[in-house]
Amino acid sequence: MLGNYNFIGRVAGSSTAGTVFISSVPDRHSALYFNNSAQAIWVGSVTATQNNVTHDNILAGFPVLSSATFELGGVFVGQLAFTCNVGQSVCEIRRLELRRALP
Numbered sequence: 362m363l364g365n366y367n368f369i370g371r372v373a374g375s376s377t378a379g380t381v382f383i384s385s386v387p388d389r390h391s392a393l394y395f396n397n398s399a400q401a402i403w404v405g406s407v408t409a410t411q412n413n414v415t416h417d418n419i420l421a422g423f424p425v426l427s428s429a430t431f432e433l434g435g436v437f438v439g440q441l442a443f444t445c446n447v448g449q450s451v452c453e454i455r456r457l458e459l460r461r462a463l464p
Contacts, residue, residue: 379442
């Protein structure tokens with residue numbers, strides 16, 4: 362494949378589970394992420410469903426405010442998940458990856 366191309370996607374999450382938005386496959390491209398939710402989301406590494414408690418990603422994760430954009434670039438090992446804020450049943454991350462095709 363020649364030239365550059367992009368990928369646009371979205372991932373929906375909940376307040377009781379950690380939803381993976383970056384897999385553990387170590388082949389990544391630079392990407393912009395947008396919190397397309399009315400409240401903050403919490404980025405962490407816990408994917409388990411945790412009912413009737415505050416999710417671990419909320420307790421120890423990194424907050425991304427509503428309508429905020431953040432960038433992740435380069436290659437790293439491990440996965441990232443996100444969880445909606447307490448009381449928010451659905452939230453969403455949108456992703457724009459900019460990929461460069463190899464010759």
